[in-house]
Amino acid sequence: MKIAIIGSGGREHALAWKLAQSVGRENIFSLPGNGGTWNNVSIAANDFQAIETFCLDEGIELIVVGPEDPLANGVVDFFKNKKVRVFGPDQRAAQLESSKIFAKKFMKKYGVATADFWLLEDGDDIEQVIEQLGGQLVIKYDGLAAGKGVFVCNSTAEAYAALEELKRRYGDTAPFFIEQKFSGQELSIIGITDGKTVKLLSPSQDHKPVFDGDKGPNTGGMGAYCPVPICTEQVLKQVQEQIVLPTLKGLQAEKLDYHGVLYFGLMLTDRGPQLLEYNVRFGDPETEVILPALKSDLLTLIEASLEEKLDTVSVEKNDGYFVDVVLASGGYPGAYEKGKIITGLDQVGEETLIFHAGTRKENGQIVTAGGRVLNVVAHAPTLEQAIERVYNEVEKIQFDRMYYRKDIGKKGLRQ
Secondary structure, rough: OOOOEEEEEEEHHHHHHHHHHHHHHHHEEEEEEEOOOOEHHHHHHHHOHHHHHHHHHOOOOEEEOOHHHHHHHHHHHOOOOOOOEEEEEOOOOOHHOOHHHHHHHHHHHHHEEEOOEEHHHHOOOHHHHHHOOEEEEEEEEOOOOOOOOOEEEEEEHHHHHHHHHHHHHHOOOOOEEEEEEOOOOEEEEEEEOOOOEEOOOEEEEOEEEEEEOOOOEEEOOEEHHHHHOOEEEEEEEHHHHHHHHHHHHHHHOOOOOEEEEEEEEEEEOOEEEEEEEOOOOOOOOHHHHHHHHHHHHHHHHHHHHOOHHHHHHOOOOOOEEEEEEEEOOOOOHHHHOOOEEOOOOOOOOOEEEEEOOOEEEEEEEEEEEEOOOEEEEEEOHHHHHHHHHHHHHOOEEEOOOEOOOOOOOOHHHHO
16 A cells, blocks of 8 residues: 655654554655655645645555644545545544634533633623633634644733734734633643544653743644653543543534544643643654554554544554654744754664654755754653663754753653
8 A cells, every 4th residue: 555644744754654664665655754754745735636646646545644734724625535545534623623712612512621711702801801810821822823822821911911922923803712721731642533433542741842841932842752650540531531532422413524633632630631622633742752652553543543443443552651852943933044964863773763853855964944853762661761761862963053852751750
């Protein structure tokens, strides 16, 4: 089988690596890919007509979508009833990520454990809500924002400043809502669904803020690890009963066409697990640890999803811990320079995984081409050993103004 993977980040490199174990590298094509992927084809992720032409010419049987944009723009709908199958939800179901307001209404309707929220369209006086909550709240932009449309506030001054920033970024009429703020540890639980069954992969923990100690502005993710010690069997049972099963009930009641990845972004609070958000695709950088942790064949799970036979397959996981440290360009998530030569990739250990994100090949060398540049992933029997191993490997790689967090996974040691 030939497979096309849409996207260009570390998530897509990890998908290519995992699926190549099923069909061989020669049968994996990356559209458009990056400096670490192979069989790259320079086609934009949202150019559905060009993707179809390439797939028919090349004999591609399956498309696996990495980023959210093509799903939100209807790539599954475009290929419906055509020769090529697409792994992912259709455009209507993708609203669970593309519209946070749609998602919150869905959660409320089907009894998913989540924070209270206030919408302008419901006639709520936003200033009154801000004052009532003392500024202890979260403001969320409705649409896709690459992880940068969420403002966590600790005072009324911060809340009003966040509103101004939201309007500056997205316009005076930008749709948004205010959400009750919880405190606790965040957790990513990613599953594969056929709309009737969800098979959960290893729980993981992302590190969004750019600086150590979860300080500074949010990024797309500076690293991740799995499994997560705080995610006990009791927690997983609560997540299943209060979040996963009500979500499945909603998918079926709304007749949403969902054959793809379903990501639950959670916070573990004193009220139990609460759902912060859905994503309709693999998370990044969570994918870079949960796929190495997945012992089962990914293609088997994907095909079971597409054929609505997920209840007949099981998910097996590898032992030990996996830690991913993101190497970023200096200045990210703000302005940064590209084209920096990367050295040391040939020095890392054979068992270390390097998933490229913002890279490209130039004159026989690998150079930087984005904010998040590389994912360095190590595996060990204990979390402490995996952390030590990954940072030993990170020190072998260099490029001008390279930046990375020094504490990825360490909150897991405190758990």
